[in-house]
Amino acid sequence: MQVRIQPEPFDLGAETNAFAAAQSGAGAVVTFTGLVRDIAGRLQAMEIEHYPGMTQKAIAAIVAEASERWDLTGALVIHRYGRLAPSEPIMMVATAAPHRAEAFAAAEFLMDYLKSRAPFWKKEITAEGAGWVAAKDEDEQALSRW
Amino acid sequence: MIDVLYFAWVRERIGLPRERIETQAATVNDLIAELSAREDRYAVAFSDRAALRVALDQELSEFSAPLAGVREVAFFPPMTGG
Numbered sequence: 001m002q003v004r005i006q007p008e009p010f011d012l013g014a015e016t017n018a019f020a021a022a023q024s025g026a027g028a029v030v031t032f033t034g035l036v037r038d039i040a041g042r043l044q045a046m047e048i049e050h051y052p053g054m055t056q057k058a059i060a061a062i063v064a065e066a067s068e069r070w071d072l073t074g075a076l077v078i079h080r081y082g083r084l085a086p087s088e089p090i091m092m093v094a095t096a097a098p099h100r101a102e103a104f105a106a107a108e109f110l111m112d113y114l115k116s117r118a119p120f121w122k123k124e125i126t127a128e129g130a131g132w133v134a135a136k137d138e139d140e141q142a143l144s145r146w
Numbered sequence: 147m148i149d150v151l152y153f154a155w156v157r158e159r160i161g162l163p164r165e166r167i168e169t170q171a172a173t174v175n176d177l178i179a180e181l182s183a184r185e186d187r188y189a190v191a192f193s194d195r196a197a198l199r200v201a202l203d204q205e206l207s208e209f210s211a212p213l214a215g216v217r218e219v220a221f222f223p224p225m226t227g228g
Contacts, residue, residue, distance in 0.1 A: 034228050049154055051220060054204035079227065091228060111228055117206070119220075120227035121154035132155050135224035 001067065001075050003059045005050065007082035012092060019076050019094045026073040028100035030107040032093050038086040042126045048081040048090065051119035055079070062113040066095070069109065069146075070102040077110065079120065112142045148213065150177075152191075153222035156198065159191035174200050174209045177219065191221075199224055 004010075012033055020029045036046045063075050072095055079091040093110045097103040122133040151164045171177035178195070181188040192198065200207050201220040213219070 051151070051153055051201070051204070051222070053218070054201060054220070057204055058206075115228040116225055118227040119153070119201070119222065119225050121223065122226045123154070132223065133226045135226050140224075 001060070001063050002077070003056055003063060004076075004078045005052075005055050005059075006078065006080060009080070010078050010089065010092065012089060015076065015078065015092065016094060019074065020096065023073045023096040025098060026096035026103075027098050028103040029094060029096045030100070030103040031095075032107050032111055034090045034092070034111075036084045036086050036088050036090055039124065039126065042128070043086045043124055044127065045125040046084045046086075046090075047123040047125060047130075048084065049121045049123070050079075050081045054119045058118050059114065062110060062117060065113075066106045066109050070095075070097060070106045072097050072102065072106055075106065075110065077114070079114070079118065081120065109146055112139075112146065115139045116143065148177075148216065149218045150181075151218065151220040153220065155223055156191050156221045160187055169213075171213055173213060174202070174207065174211055174219065177213060178209070197223060 016031050059077050066075060074096045076094040093107055095103045095106040116135060116139045123130055124133060148167050148169055149164060150167050152160050157163050169177060169180060171180050178192045182192050199222055200209060202211055202216045203218050
């Protein structure tokens, strides 16, 4: 289980290949990547703030919970912070399991929890000004399905 | 002494990322009341508790939670990771 919090970009292909190669007994690898979404061509940048003392711990706890619920051979979470340009990758998760249903479910679980339980905050910078991205009610509700 | 940290718009409204506070507050709610009475910028930042989250020693917690033994309190809006 690996959790990395970093300002630097990551190479999705290289990370996925290295992750898959390190698995033993896996028959399925699922990856998800989140990108900086442009707002109708107006977004100049996205600034991602986090709580350094808490981020690693909070995500490790979420990954540990996923590992208890599903038979995973491994999981990887990379989440960036700092100033990102439109379309840049923000984060990725990868899960590996003997069968795909577990890998898919664990990846969705990780994403649902990362959205509202990992201490990150996004600020959108446009020519008209800057604003914090508000949490959505459906993100909180998404947790109730687990 | 307790370290109080602020993130995102809470940090912007209060105007600093962290401070060390001498307090006798028994709970998070008491600490909020104490800070809010101190200056307007705190009162504004803490005015809508439903829009705030609190972590005690890096664990999400409740506003009613006691502060005994806690070294670090963090206030922030609902998280928007992923």
